[in-house]
Amino acid sequence: MFTFTVTVATGSQWFAGTDDYIYLTLVGGEGCSDKTLLDKPLYNDFERGAVDSYELIVSDDIGEILLVKIEKRKYWVHDDWYCKYITIKTPTGEYMEFPCYRWVTDHKEIELRDGHARLPSDDQTQITRQHRRRELEERQKLYRWKEWHPGFPLSIDANLHSDLPRDIQFDSEKGVDFVLNYTKAMENLYLNRFMHMFQSSWNDFADFEKIFVRISNTISEYVMQHWQEDFMFGYQFLNGCNPVIFEKCNKLPGKFPVTNEMVSICLERQLTLEEELEKGNIYLADYEMMDGIPANSTDPCTVQYLAAPLCLLYNNAKNKLVPIAIQLKQAPGPDNPIFLPTDSKNDWLLAKIWVRSADFQIHQTVTHLLNTHLMSEVFGIALYRQLPAVHPLFKLLVPHVRFTIAINTKAREQLICECGLFDKANGTGGGGHVRMIQRAMTMLNYKTFCFPDSIQMRGVGSKEQLPYYYFRDDGVAVWEVVQSFVTEVVNIYYDNDEAVQTDTELQAFVKDVFVYGLKDNKRTGFPKTIKTIERLIEYVTVVIFTTSAQHAAVNFGQYDWCSWIPNSPPTMRQPPPTEKGVVNVEFIIESLPDRGRSCWHLGAVWALSQFQDNELFLGMYPDEHFIEKPVKEAIEKFRSQLDEISQRITERNKDKKLPYYYLSPDRIPNSVAV
Template identity: 45%
Template sequence: MEVYTVTVATGTSEYSGTNNYIFVTLVGEKGESERTILDNPGLDFCRGAVDQYKVTSPSPLGSLLLVRLEKQRYWVEDNWFCRYVTVELPGEGKVLTFPCYRWLIGDTKVEIREGAAKTVRDDSSPQLLAHRKTELQERQKTYRWVTWAPGIPKCIDAKTEADLPQDVRFDNEKRSDFEHSLHYALLELSLKKLAIRFGKSWDDLDDFKRIFWKLRSPIAEYCMEHWKEDWFFGYQCMNGSNPRMIKRCKKLPENFPVTPNMVQSSMAPRTDLDKELKAGNIYLLDYVIMDGIPANTIKGKLQHIAAPLCLLYQHPDEGLIPIAIQLGQTPSLDTPIFLPKDPPLAWLLAKMWVRHSEFQVFQVLSHLLRTHLVVEVFCVATLRQLPAVHPIYKLLAPHLRYTLEINCRGRTQLISANGIFKRVVSTGGDGLLILAQREYKVLTYRSLQPHNDFTDRGVFQLPKYFYRDHSLMLWEAIHGFVSGIVNLYYPSDRDMQQDLEIQAWFRDISEEGFTELPSFGLPSKLNTREELSTLLSVAIFSSTSQHAATNNGQFDWCAWVPNTPCTMRRPPPTDKDGVTMEMIMATLPDISQSCVQMAITWHLGRAQPDAIPLGKYTEDHFTEGKAQELIDKFRRELKEIEDHILKQNEGLELQYLFLLPSRVENSITI
C-alpha cells in the first residue's frame, strides 16, 4: 500500500471556494490511485484554503503523470477555483507541484500536469502526448476566431463578456469594482449637469472649471493651468497620451507650404527654417489618416473632423514648440496656415483642433487598435494552440489576464453602434471603424518594436522625451527576460523550428489573427529563437508598457476638456481674424459631452485596485529553479528601472511616471 500526501489550494478571490464534493485520482505510468473523496462538503475548500489529505494506491504508481480532479454537486451547484495541487511521494519526501489555476464548473473533471514546462518534443509518454492533444482540441472548441468587423484584427468569438469561459472572465471583485466605478463616474456626471443647468450659460473657457471637481489629478490640474502655453503643447506630443505621432521633418510636405518668413519670429536668433530643417530640429505631426473620415451626428447635429498638419521646432531655450498649423491636407484660402503671431484666440483654436485629432488617434489607433486588439490576437492564439504545460504558455499567461473580457466590454459598451463613442466622440459610429481600418492597412510589425519605431520617426535626439527613454529601458528588460526563457527551453534554433505547437501558434497569429495584412512584416514561419523572442517581447511590451503609456494618462490629459476635446461642434475656422470666444465655445464639446469625456476617461484611466504590476506573478506557472532565477533577475532589473525613473523625476514640477514599473500592469485589464 502506497500513501501519498496531497495538498490542494483553493483560489483567494471571492466565491472561489465550494461546498461541492471534490475527488482526486493520481495517475502514474504504472496505474492509478484510488479515487478519493477529499472533504466533508462545506467544511474544506473555503476561499484561500490550503487543505491536506492522504491518498492511497494498492501498488506503486511509478512516475506521476497527472492529477485528476473531479467536482460533483452536493446540494446546490457551487463552482470552485483550484490554484494548485502538490503531491508528496511516499518514502522519498519529494514534492511535486501541479499548477491548475482553473475553474471547475458543474459536474466536471480536469486532469493537470506536473509544473515542469515541456515542449511536445520533451514528452515521450503516449499518455502525456494524448493529454496535450485532448487539451488543445477542447480549447479550440471553446476559443474560436471571429471577424467582428472587416479590415481589423480578428478577435474572440463572443458577442458579450457573458459568452466567455469563466477562466478568462473578471473575478467577482474586479467585476464589482469595474461596474461601481462606471456608475460612480456617471453619477458625478449627472450631478455636474444638474448643477450647471441651474447656473449661468456655457460661454467662457473658465466655465469648464464648473465640471472640474471631485474627479481630478495633479497632472489634470497642471494641465488646466498651462494648456494654452506652446511649450506644454509640445511636451504632450512627446509625453502625453499619444506619444508616438511626432516624427522628424527633413523636408516640408508639398501640401504644407510654410515659408521661412512665416515662422522666423518663432526661431532662435541667427537661424532660420532651412537651417533648422538640416540640423534636425524641425518635427511634424501629420493627421492625414483623419482626412475624409465621416463625422458623427450627435443628437441630430453633425459634428466636425479635421486632418491637421502641425510643424514643431526644438527651440534651444523654450523646448519643443508648435510654429505652424494647417487644419486640412489641401492648402487654400479657406485653409490658412495658423502661426503663433496670429491673433491669440485664432492660434489657440488651431491648437485645439490638433488636440481634437489627437484624441481620435490616441483612443482609436494608439490605444484600442495597437494595444487592445493586437494583444487579443496573441491571447486567442495562445489559448488555442499551446497547452498549459508549454513554456511559452506559462510565459504569456500572466500577460493575458482579463484582456478578452475588457475587449468584449469595449466592443459592446464603448465602440458599438450605440456605445459611448457614438454619444460623444466626433469619430463615433462609422468614422471610428473606417479610421481603425485605415491604420490596420499600414500597421507594421516593425512599428510595434520601440527601437525601430523611434529610429523610423527620427526622434532619438529629442530631449526630455521620457516616453522614449522609459520605453527602451522596459523593452530591453522584457526582451532580455523573454530571451532567457526561450533559450532555456529551446537549446537550439532547430529545437524551436521542430516544435509543432509553437509553429501552429505562430500560424494562428499570422494567418488567422492578423488576416488581410500582407504588409505587416511577419516572417512566413519562425526560424530562429531570436525571432520568437522578439515576437513574444512585442506581445508582452504591448500588453504592459505600451498600454500603460496610452491608457494610464488619459484622464490627466483629457479631463481639462479644452486641452483634448472629444468632439468639435463647428467646422475649422477659415478666417484667422474672425475667431471669437463665442466661436470657440460653440465649437468645443457642450456641457453633456464634456461631462461624459471627464467621466469615461477617469473610469478607464484610473489605477485598478487589483492591478498586478509588471514582473509580479501571483500564479506560479513556472516551477523549475532556472526559470524562477530568470524571473528574479527580471524583477531586479525592473527595480533598477523604477529607481532610475524616480530619481530622474525628483524635483520636476511635471513628472512622467506612467512607465514606472510599479504602475505598469502585467496585462490589459481596463
C-alpha cells in the first residue's frame, strides 16, 4: 500500500469555489491509481480560497507520477471551480507541484503536468508526449481565428464575452461592461445634467470647465490652464498620450512648402531653416494616415469633419519642442494656407486644435487599439493554440495576455462595433476607424515594436537634442530590464540555436502569429520562424513590452491629456479654415464638440484610464507557473530592477508640474486588460 498526501488549492476570486464532486487520478510511469473522490465528511471543502488536503491510498506501485487527472461532476447545478494548484507528497517524502490556474467546468477531465517547464524534446515518454498533443488539440478547438473586418489582424472566434473559453473570461463581466462603465462615469462626473442639451454648443472656453472642475487632477488642471501655449502643444508630442507620432525632419516634404521667410522669426539660433534642418533641430508630425478617411455621419443632425494636417516642430534654444508651421490638408494650394505663430491668435489656435484632434484620432485607433490591443490579442491567441502549459514560454508569457482577449471581445461587442459607443463622440466613428486600421495594417512593421529600434527609426534617440523626452528614456530603461529578464529565462531552457530551431511548438507559435494573426503579410516584417536565441529573446521581449509597457504608455494618460476637451477634441463640427483672418472665438467654439459629445468623450477617457480591480503590475506573478529555483531568482532580480526604475522616476518627478509616470513599472499592468 502506498500513501500519497494530496493538497488542493482553490482560487480566491469570486465564484472560484464549488459544491460539485471533485475526482482525482494519479498517472505514473508504471500505472494509474483508481479515480478517487476528494471529500471530507462533514466538511465543506473546495470553498473560495481554501487549501484542502487528502490521503490517497494506492495499492500498487505506479512509478514516477507523470500526470494528475482532475474531473468535476455536477452535484446540484452547474458550478465552475477554479483550481490554483495541486501538490503531492509521495510515499518517499518527495513534494511535487502541479500548477493549474484554470477553471474546471462541465464534466470535462483535465490533466496536469508537474511544474517543471519542458521543451518538446525534453519529453521522452509516450504518456507525456501524448499529453502535450492532446492539450494543444483541445485548445485549438477552443481558440479559433476569425476575421472581424477585412484588413484587420485576425481575432478570437467569439461574438460575445460569454462565448469565450472560461479560462480567459473576466472574473466579473460587469467590471468590463463598457455601457455600464460609461454610464457610471457619467454619473460620477455629474455629466447627465448636460445630456438634455446634447447637440447644443458651449458658450466659451470657460464653459467647458462645468464638466471638468469636479474631476480635475494635477496634470489635467495644468493642461486646462496652459493648453493654448505653444510649449504645452509641443510637449505632448514628447510625453502625452501619443508620443510616437513625430520624427526628425532632415528635408521638408514637397507637400509642405514651408520657407525660411515664414518661420525665421521663430528660429532662435541665428540659423536659417535649412541650417536648422541640417543641425537636426526640426521635427515633423505628419497625419497623412487621416487623408481621405470619412468623417462620422451616424448623426444626421450634426455634420462632423476630419483633417490630415502636417505640423513642423522646432527644438528651440531651451530644448523645448514648439510648433512653427501647420498645414491642415496634405495637398498644398491657395485654399490650404500654412498657419504660423505670427498669424492672428485665433488662426494659430484653431490650427493647433485641428492637429490635436487628428492626433487624438490616430492615438485612439492606431497607436492604442491596433498597436497594443489587437496585436496583444494576436499574441494571446497564438500562445493558447500552440504552446502547452508545460512549455517555458507559455509559463513566461501567459501573465502578459491576462484578460486581453476578453477586453477586446467586449470592445467589439459594445465599443467599436457598428452603432457602438465609439460612434457617439468620435469623428472617425461610423466606419472611419475601420478604414484607419485597414490603412495602418499596410504600414505595420515589426521593428516599430522593438522599442529601441523604433526610437532610432524616428531619429529621436538623442538625449542631448531632446532631453525631456521621458517616454523614450523610461521606455528604453524598461525595455532593457525586460530584455535582461527574458535573456535569463530563455538561457535556462535553450542551450544553443539548434534548440530554438528544433522547438516545434515555439516555431508553431511564431508561425501562427504571422500566418494567421497577420494573414501572412510579409510587409510587416514579423518573422515566420526564429532560428537563433538572440532573435527569440528579442521576439519574447516584444511580446512582453507591447502587452505591458507600450499599452500603459498610451492608455493611462488619456484622462490627464484628453479630459480638457479643447486640447483633444474627439470630433470637429466645422470644416478646416481655407484662409487666414476669418476665424474668431465664436467659430472655434462652434468647431469644437457639442455638450453631449463632450460628455461622452469625458466619460470614455475617464473610464479607459482606470486600472482594473486587483491589477497585477509588471513583475507581479502571483500564479506560480514556474517552480524552478533559477527562474524564481530571475523573477526576483527582475522585480528589484523594476523597483529601481520606479524609484528613479519618482525622484525625477519630484516637484515637477508635469510629472511623467506612465512608464513607471509600479504603474505598468502586466497585460492589456482595460
